[in-house]
Amino acid sequence: MTRPSPPPPDPVLALQRALADLALDPDTAAFEADPRAFAAARGLPRADREAFHRFKARLLFYRDGVRAALWEPLEDAYPLTLALLARDGALEACRSAFLASRSCVRPFHRDLAATFLGWLAASGWGQDRWPALLELAHSELVKLLVEHGPDGPLPGHLRPAPGPGDVAVLAPATQVLAYAHRVLEATLDRPEPPPGACRLVAARGPDGAVRWRELTEGATALLVRAQNEPIGEVVAALGLRDGPAALAFLAELRAWGALAGFTDATRLPRGPDADPGLP
Numbered sequence: 401m402t403r404p405s406p407p408p409p410d411p412v413l414a415l416q417r418a419l420a421d422l423a424l425d426p427d428t429a430a431f432e433a434d435p436r437a438f439a440a441a442r443g444l445p446r447a448d449r450e451a452f453h454r455f456k457a458r459l460l461f462y463r464d465g466v467r468a469a470l471w472e473p474l475e476d477a478y479p480l481t482l483a484l485l486a487r488d489g490a491l492e493a494c495r496s497a498f499l500a501s502r503s504c505v506r507p508f509h510r511d512l513a514a515t516f517l518g519w520l521a522a523s524g525w526g527q528d529r530w531p532a533l534l535e536l537a538h539s540e541l542v543k544l545l546v547e548h549g550p551d552g553p554l555p556g557h558l559r560p561a562p563g564p565g566d567v568a569v570l571a572p573a574t575q576v577l578a579y580a581h582r583v584l585e586a587t588l589d590r591p592e593p594p595p596g597a598c599r600l601v602a603a604r605g606p607d608g609a610v611r612w613r614e615l616t617e618g619a620t621a622l623l624v625r626a627q628n629e630p631i632g633e634v635v636a637a638l639g640l641r642d643g644p645a646a647l648a649f650l651a652e653l654r655a656w657g658a659l660a661g662f663t664d665a666t667r668l669p670r671g672p673d674a675d676p677g678l679p
Contacts, residue, residue, distance in 0.1 A: 405601060407577060411444075411445060411448075412446055414442060414443045415444060415448055416500070417442060417450060418438075418439060418442040418444055418448075418452075419459075419462075419540065420502075420505070421442065422438075422459060422463050422501060422520075423463045423466040423467060423499075424463075424466075424500060424504070425500060426496040426497075426499070426500050428460065429508065429640075431456075431459075431460075432456070433451075435452040435456045435459070436449045436450070436452060436453045437561075438452060439452040439453075442496075446671045457524060459566060467495070468503045469509075470499060470512065471495055471499075471565060473509050473510075473512045474513060474516050475513060477512075477513035477516075477540060477541065477544050478516070478540045478541075478587065479540070480512070480536055480540055480586045480587070480591045481533065481536050481540055481591075482549045483588050483591040484533065484536065484586075484591040484592050485526070485605055487591060487592075488529075488530075489611070490526065490529075494525065494526065497523070497525055498516060498519055498525075501519055501523065501628070503515050503516075503518070503519040504516075513541055513544060516537070516539060516545060517534075517537050517538060517541050520533065520534050520537055521534060521544055529593065530597070531581070532580075532581035532583070532586075532592060532593045532595070535579045535580065535581050535583055535593070536581070536583050536586055536591070536592075536593055538577075538583075539577070539579065539580075539583040539584075542575050542577065542602050542610075543602070543610045545573070545575070546573045546574070546575060546601070546602050546603065546604050546610040547573075547604060547608060547609060547610050549572070549573055550572070550574040551572040553574070554569060554660050554661075555569060555663050556577045556663075557663050558660055558661030558662065558663055559661055559662050559663065560651070560654060560661055560662075561647075561662065562631055562647050562650050562651055562654075562662040563631070563647070563648075563650075563661070563662070564630065564631055564632030564635075564643065564647070565630050565631075565665055565666075566630065566631055566662040566663060566664055566665060567626060567628065567629065567630060567631065567662065567663060567664075567665045568623065568626040568627050568628060568631065568650055568654075568659050568662055569627070569651075569658045569659060569660045569661055569662065569663060570627060570658065570659060570660065571603060571604065571657060571658060571659060572601065572660070573604040574602065574603045574604075574657075574658045574659070575601070575602045576599075576600075576601050576602065576620065576623060576624060577600045577601070577602065578597070578598070578599045578620070579598050579600070580596075580597055580599075580601075581593040581594065581595055581596065581599070582594050582595075582596045582598050583598070583600075583616070584598070584600070584612055587589070598614055599614065599615045599616070599619075599620040600612055600613065600614055600615065601613050601615060601623065601653070601658050603656065603657040603658040604657060605657060606657070611656075611657065613656065613658070618640070619637065619649065621638055622635070622638060622640070622646055622649070622650070623650070623653065625637070625638075625659075626650060629665070630665040631646065631647065631650065631662075634646075
């Protein structure tokens with residue numbers, strides 16, 4: 401039995417792919433040398449091949465515009481990360497590698513900042529040369545998410561002061577973080593963070609801006625575990641001698657904005673399908 405012939409390629413899709421290659425591939429030498437051959441190699445019909453030849457200069461201008469539009473959101477999201485790369489003459493190499501990866505092909509510009517961080521993590525680009533690069537970029541994305549992320553649902557019956565049988569409930573924008581480099585010491589003039597472990601909590605302040613606070617190892621353990629276990633049990637498990645001081649510390653974090661409040665541990669939703677907004 402004769403197999404049916406495959407359908408002819410979609411000319412519109414072929415044109416879109418050719419334009420994506422032109423915009424995102426790092427090297428334009430093949431296009432500049434012979435636009436017709438560039439188009440033919442991508443299966444474009446004669447009319448499109450002639451158009452590529454006729455509008456060569458305009459297509460190169462289009463390429464520059466597309467690349468700038470895809471990179472511009474990252475300049476706003478990652479000023480310190482890009483300052484580090486620019487300091488060492490690697491900014492264009494990073495941009496070229498990111499665009500060539502096609503990771504930037506997303507329906508919404510708002511996704512580009514997170515996509516860039518994901519690409520850095522997956523590809524490992526630059527991390528041998530700059531060990532702090534990924535953590536620095538992560539901290540900058542955290543800032544963006546804390547300041548602009550949506551508020552999520554909260555359990556009911558939240559109280560402003562904790563008791564030993566309560567659990568702590570993070571404010572929706574709060575992030576608890578641990579890094580091997582001191583990312584908060586990076587500046588535009590000195591963008592490479594020095595090595596050194598740091599544990600941080602990032603919260604949204606009353607003005608909507610991110611605020612940071614460095615925590616000790618013990619304070620971090622208390623904050624993390626107190627979200628899922630009764631505070632009194634956490635204090636005992638961690639061997640903390642001053643239970644009232646631990647409660648006062650958590651109350652202070654609530655006043656500072658990192659915590660939304662406290663609720664009885666028995667009111668926590670249980671199971672994967674539980675509604676976190678239910679009391």
